Amino acid sequence: MQLGLVLGSATATTKHPSFEGQSMLVVQPLTTDGRDDGEPVLAFDRLGAGRGQRVIITSDGAILQSQLGRNTPGRWSVLALPDEVQ
Numbered sequence: 001m002q003l004g005l006v007l008g009s010a011t012a013t014t015k016h017p018s019f020e021g022q023s024m025l026v027v028q029p030l031t032t033d034g035r036d037d038g039e040p041v042l043a044f045d046r047l048g049a050g051r052g053q054r055v056i057i058t059s060d061g062a063i064l065q066s067q068l069g070r071n072t073p074g075r076w077s078v079l080a081l082p083d084e085v086q
Contacts, residue, residue, distance in 0.1 A: 001079060002037070003030045004057045006049050010042055018072035025049060025078065027057055043076035044068065056080040 004027040012019070023045045029037040041057070044064060049055045058079045068074055 001056055001058050003032070003082075004028060004041075004043070004055050005030055006051050006053045006055060007040055008051050016073055018068040019044075019074065022046075022068065023048075025055075027055060027076070027078075029057070030054075041076045042074075043078050044074055045078040047078050047081055049078055049081055054082055056082060 007026045007028055010024040010026050012024075025043050025045050026040050027043045028040045031037045043055075043057050044067070045055075046067070047055075056079045057076050059075050061075060063079070064074050064077045065072055067077070
């Protein structure tokens with residue numbers, strides 16, 4: 001799990017069938033002190049996060065496979081929307 005900041009949403013006219021109807025966000029992973037931690041990632045969101053919101057993301061493939069299907073190439077998903085970060 002990792003803290004992240006939603007930079008915006010992503011759309012694609014051509015995509016893997018398991019991505020159909022899914023909300024995709026561009027998320028900047030953050031360190032615990034709020035600095036950028038690597039390159040932005042594409043995360044699937046079923047919680048309704050929006051631009052500028054902090055989220056907790058996970059790269060646990062089993063979670064995403066249970067949501068999108070076993071053969072999905074997706075990796076990251078939004079796990080939670082924290083109330084505050086300390």
